[in-house]
Amino acid sequence: MTERTTVNTDIKGTPPMLKAFFTDEFGKTKETEVGLVGNFIRWRVQDWLGTLSRFPTTPTYTPTAITVDMPEATSQDCYSGFPVVGKILSIYDAHNMVADVPTTKVPTRKPQVYRQAEASTVGDDYEQSSSTIMQRELTRYVLNTIDCLFESARELYFEDGMETDFSRELVSVVKKYGKLAMGEINYLITCGKVDEEVASEALRWLARVNDASTYGWRLWVLEKSLSSKSPVVRDGAALGLVSMADAHAIQYITKAIEQETIAELRYDLQGALRELEACLDAASATGNN
Amino acid sequence: MPLLLRAIIKPRWYKLAWLEEGKAQANALWDLRTKENKLSFWHVNDDKSNLYQVAAAIAAGRDNPDKFDYALFDQGLLEKTGVRIEQTPGDSFHKEANEHWHRDTAELSAQNVAEVANIIMEHGTKDRIWEKEIVRLVKQEVSLGVIDVIPLKNSLKQKGLPNWLE
Numbered sequence: 001m002t003e004r005t006t007v008n009t010d011i012k013g014t015p016p017m018l019k020a021f022f023t024d025e026f027g028k029t030k031e032t033e034v035g036l037v038g039n040f041i042r043w044r045v046q047d048w049l050g051t052l053s054r055f056p057t058t059p060t061y062t063p064t065a066i067t068v069d070m071p072e073a074t075s076q077d078c079y080s081g082f083p084v085v086g087k088i089l090s091i092y093d094a095h096n097m098v099a100d101v102p103t104t105k106v107p108t109r110k111p112q113v114y115r116q117a118e119a120s121t122v123g124d125d126y127e128q129s130s131s132t133i134m135q136r137e138l139t140r141y142v143l144n145t146i147d148c149l150f151e152s153a154r155e156l157y158f159e160d161g162m163e164t165d166f167s168r169e170l171v172s173v174v175k176k177y178g179k180l181a182m183g184e185i186n187y188l189i190t191c192g193k194v195d196e197e198v199a200s201e202a203l204r205w206l207a208r209v210n211d212a213s214t215y216g217w218r219l220w221v222l223e224k225s226l227s228s229k230s231p232v233v234r235d236g237a238a239l240g241l242v243s244m245a246d247a248h249a250i251q252y253i254t255k256a257i258e259q260e261t262i263a264e265l266r267y268d269l270q271g272a273l274r275e276l277e278a279c280l281d282a283a284s285a286t287g288n289n
Numbered sequence: 290m291p292l293l294l295r296a297i298i299k300p301r302w303y304k305l306a307w308l309e310e311g312k313a314q315a316n317a318l319w320d321l322r323t324k325e326n327k328l329s330f331w332h333v334n335d336d337k338s339n340l341y342q343v344a345a346a347i348a349a350g351r352d353n354p355d356k357f358d359y360a361l362f363d364q365g366l367l368e369k370t371g372v373r374i375e376q377t378p379g380d381s382f383h384k385e386a387n388e389h390w391h392r393d394t395a396e397l398s399a400q401n402v403a404e405v406a407n408i409i410m411e412h413g414t415k416d417r418i419w420e421k422e423i424v425r426l427v428k429q430e431v432s433l434g435v436i437d438v439i440p441l442k443n444s445l446k447q448k449g450l451p452n453w454l455e
Contacts, residue, residue, distance in 0.1 A: 157319060158298070159296075159351075160351070160355040160357060160358060161348065161351030161352055161353045161354065161355030163352045197316075200300070231300055232300040232301075235299065235300045236300075242419075243420075262303050262304070262305070263304075264299065264302075264304065265303060268299065268417060271417060275419050275420075275421065278421070279421075
């Protein structure tokens, strides 16, 4: 259904898909950040203001997010099951390189929810559909858990070096749900959907999570957050990158220093760069011995 | 004139473009949370000779090794506002710091707290000691016997310090 092209990226483990270009029913091209959730692609309804409703009289509720499976999303006709219709033209990674393109015209599809209902009478399809439903329920649960976690942390008082219920739960959820959790966390932080102090605290703890499967996601969100509008978030990102001690971050911190307008933060970013380089030198010296 | 130190989170004290000169962000008040109308500080000699010992004393009480942000300002500036400063026992794991360097400001009004914020903002030094240096300082104080190692959190003891007790 789709042809996945190899992404020539120099970011190890970087999430391959971050941005998508869509056309709506008028053929107007739109761009939005998307999250990759396992084999599912996800985007937010609020990113789609102005998108035509296919069924303008429904629904009676307002969905906040849409998750569709990857082949569905990258097919020529994308139905979400919600009254938002569009088609994905291509999906780009962090370096604006095409990561996924639809290659085959797929026959007109019925919305996912209808297909699931129909499939419920057929053996294999039923199993696949059940799996899909379970995946969606899990996704909904994890996303809700993370949203509540960040929301409840707004009133917490954060201190350097001190654990909180938020930090413990954040680390736990990332270890348990991996990329599924990181997709939502990255969305909340990079789109500025959460309190800046909470985001900063989250970045610092994300850097300390001992989990190889989410390493690229965590490195990415830290590097991306260096260009956050919030200086609090930029500082948290730099501190996290020092903790991760990855040479890849040097170019991002260097760029952040050049662009920083707050003198005190620029000074701290310079300090972060020195610390990071010292860590790498020490690791290199240890490795050479 | 001696100095007073307060642990802070530096970004809460950045001079943001919309702030009036010498005024602190409202978020800075998070770093000046009072208990029983008291605010706790640490005394630092005017030549800053005990600065790193005080930093180690505070950092040793944490759950994990981390950077240490602090504000340092002239004690006289606070005294001029009428705030009473008294020496009280500290509750860190650093014996010398507890005995000699802990200070409390009692009977503080909300106005006093705002004045402290503006003094720090206008006249104070805000700086950061990085995590690696903090770990080294704590270890140094432990080796000198002034910080008791037993109550320290394991995460702090184990952070790159296999020879902690040597």
